[in-house]
Amino acid sequence: MKQIDENCMVIEPHLLRMNPMNEIEQKERLTRQYLLGELDKAEREQFEVRFITDPVFRDAVLMVEDELIEDYVVGRLSASEREKFAKNYLTTPHQVQKLRITKALSERADEHFAPHSYSSASTAQETFARLRDFFKDLRAWKARRLALASLILLALTMLFLIVLLRRNDPRNALYQELVELNTQPSNVNTSPAMRSPMFTVTLAPVLVREVGEAKSFSIPAGASVVQLRLNGVIGGYRSYQAVLRTDEGEVFTLSGLRANNTNDGRQVIINVPTKFFQRRDYQLKLSGLADSGQYEAIADYTFRVSGVT
Amino acid sequence: MRKQWTLTQEAFDKLLAWFDSDRERAGKKYEDIRRNLIKVFAWRGFDNAEDLVDETINRVNQKVDELTENYTGDPALYFYGVAKKVMLESGRQNPPQSLSDMIAAPPDNNIGTESDERERMCECLDKCLAQLPQTDRDLVLHYYQEAKQRKIDFRKEMAQQLKLTQNTLRVKMHRLRMRIHKCMLLCLQQGSDETD
Numbered sequence: 416m417k418q419i420d421e422n423c424m425v426i427e428p429h430l431l432r433m434n435p436m437n438e439i440e441q442k443e444r445l446t447r448q449y450l451l452g453e454l455d456k457a458e459r460e461q462f463e464v465r466f467i468t469d470p471v472f473r474d475a476v477l478m479v480e481d482e483l484i485e486d487y488v489v490g491r492l493s494a495s496e497r498e499k500f501a502k503n504y505l506t507t508p509h510q511v512q513k514l515r516i517t518k519a520l521s522e523r524a525d526e527h528f529a530p531h532s533y534s535s536a537s538t539a540q541e542t543f544a545r546l547r548d549f550f551k552d553l554r555a556w557k558a559r560r561l562a563l564a565s566l567i568l569l570a571l572t573m574l575f576l577i578v579l580l581r582r583n584d585p586r587n588a589l590y591q592e593l594v595e596l597n598t599q600p601s602n603v604n605t606s607p608a609m610r611s612p613m614f615t616v617t618l619a620p621v622l623v624r625e626v627g628e629a630k631s632f633s634i635p636a637g638a639s640v641v642q643l644r645l646n647g648v649i650g651g652y653r654s655y656q657a658v659l660r661t662d663e664g665e666v667f668t669l670s671g672l673r674a675n676n677t678n679d680g681r682q683v684i685i686n687v688p689t690k691f692f693q694r695r696d697y698q699l700k701l702s703g704l705a706d707s708g709q710y711e712a713i714a715d716y717t718f719r720v721s722g723v724t
Numbered sequence: 725m726r727k728q729w730t731l732t733q734e735a736f737d738k739l740l741a742w743f744d745s746d747r748e749r750a751g752k753k754y755e756d757i758r759r760n761l762i763k764v765f766a767w768r769g770f771d772n773a774e775d776l777v778d779e780t781i782n783r784v785n786q787k788v789d790e791l792t793e794n795y796t797g798d799p800a801l802y803f804y805g806v807a808k809k810v811m812l813e814s815g816r817q818n819p820p821q822s823l824s825d826m827i828a829a830p831p832d833n834n835i836g837t838e839s840d841e842r843e844r845m846c847e848c849l850d851k852c853l854a855q856l857p858q859t860d861r862d863l864v865l866h867y868y869q870e871a872k873q874r875k876i877d878f879r880k881e882m883a884q885q886l887k888l889t890q891n892t893l894r895v896k897m898h899r900l901r902m903r904i905h906k907c908m909l910l911c912l913q914q915g916s917d918e919t920d
Contacts, residue, residue: 450767460808467760467800478898489871506769516908517901519845523853524868573890577880665872 439572442472446479451496452503484517490664494693518664589690590667596640596686597669613686614638617679618699620647620714629696633722634689641692645683645701647714648674652703655683656710659691660698666691670704692720738788739781743799757800761807768811776814780807848911852904864900 448454449462465472486492487500505511614634621629634641648655655672658665674681683701696719702710744750758777765773783806784791795802853861863886870878883893 463764464801464804466764467757467804468798470756473760477902478894481898481901482894485868485871489868491871503769504767507766507771507773509766509771509773512909512912513905515845516849516905519849520864520904521868521872523846523849524865525872527865527869569889569891573880573883576890577877 439475439575442475443479446476447483449476450480450483450504451499453499481517484514485521488514488517488521488664490666494690521664589688592688593667593669593686593691596688597672612638613640613642614689615642615644616718617644617646617682618716618718620645620701621717629717629719631719631721633724634692634720636724639689641687641689643685643687643699643716644677644679645685645699645714645716646679648681648683648701649703649713650674650681652705652711652713654704655713656702656704657683657685658700658702659687660700661695666697689723692723694720694722735785735788738792739785742788742792742795753799757803760800761803764804764807765811770811770814776810777807780810783810844912844915845908848908848915851911852907855907856900856903860900863896864904867897 445454445462449459454462466476467473483492483500483504487497492500505514616630616632618630645657652674654670655674656668656670657672658668660666669685672683672685674683696717699716699718701713701716703713705711740747740750740754743753758781761777761780762773765776770776780803784803791799791802853864856864867882870882879893880890883890886893888896
């Protein structure tokens with residue numbers, strides 16, 4: 416028999432049965448391993464048998480598959496996971512198409528909330544308020560339908576997923592390192608991270624209609640930080656924001672950056688852990704936070720990492 | 725590899741009878757097996773998954789009389805066994821390296837085509853999002869916006885802000901994604917048919 420949750424959504428019985436923590440954990444881990452090609456032959460066949468014979472497992476697998484694609488699109492997979500995903504999952508036109516659709520959805524979300532970031536966007540706040548009101552109405556209608564036992568199970572599931580997500584995402588520490596590297600006073604290298612071996616690259620902005628090859632460099636062995644020195648910076652902004660992208664999506668966004676007067680003129684300096692880079696092309700967009708509270712585009716930079724030794 | 729598809733109505737009836745005496749339940753079982761096998765073939769890297777599943781069903785069909793009499797257990801398992809043989813004979817379709825590359829970097833001589841495809845993709849996305857109720861549309865766009873903020877536990881935070889359980893949010897998003905994907909594939913297919 417189907418149940419209705421507190422938000423008036425019909426919950427299939429098998430989705431409720433998914434709640435025991437170790438079961439969810441096992442399914443998620445196994446599915447990701449399967450899709451990333453990490454299982455051996457016997458495990459893979461065991462997984463497939465379960466997929467075609469167990470509808471509960473099947474539904475859970477399809478949900479995790481969607482979330483894995485999503486994680487790839489928004490850059491929440493580690494470098495090695497991305498590589499495995501491309502090698503093992505993006506192997507049929509249908510699966511590539513699925514990725515493209517997810518990517519298009521993600522880009523549409525960007526357009527929808529542009530030019531503000533989510534945290535400050537009035538559009539986003541209005542959207543959230545509308546969504547909250549919607550679910551509030553539903554709760555008022557069916558609020559007490561879910562049994563206490565189900566609530567406890569769902570809460571446990573949530574707790575488990577929090578732990579799982581935190582534990583499994585290696586980018587967390589890396590991103591924290593990036594933030595730490597860029598919150599030090601720009602010319603005072605006091606933190607242990609800033610004393611790391613550093614490789615410095617100066618980038619000139621890409622001019623409109625400019626033709627030619629992007630700056631290319633190889634990161635030498637031992638360099639744990641790449642310092643990008645951005646030329647062509649216009650002054651008069653409260654702070655600066657840098658967004659690093661590849662053709663596949665955003666790598667990171669750094670806000671609150673300051674400009675420095677150097678021998679090469681005004682520069683914005685960004686320190687990036689080497690682990691962020693792979694052999695590929697990158698685009699970096701620099702924006703300035705104007706007094707109006709909005710970001711204005713200042714310059715674009717492109718470069719190619721030809722090697723990471 | 726692909727042999728001619730030979731499942732006649734009579735053979736199909738026998739197959740359904742093997743699955744279940746109730747024809748409706750048997751039909752659903754057949755659809756489930758077919759759909760699941762297509763997924764498995766695709767995950768194994770076969771871009772002609774549907775053809776290979778048809779071949780699998782065809783082979784099972786040739787033994788349906790014998791199976792009805794002697795086989796006990798879930799028919800899906802037998803299908804899987806045959807599917808493995810078909811996979812072995814077909815060999816993995818080594819995907820061209822460009823399959824993942826082409827997502828981000830189309831060859832220069834395809835720029836026009838790629839641009840058309842992007843345009844078509846945008847049109848279809850508009851159409852499919854417009855078919856959703858406003859609240860669902862907002863939820864989808866907001867979800868992807870949140871996902872980009874690089875918060876590790878964005879699903880948890882979003883569920884909290886919407887006062888939903890995390891599981892509810894996941895299931896709801898999964899259903900919305902399936903709906904959008906289905907609509908998009910149909911829309912893109914229609915566009916492709918018009919172009920052909």
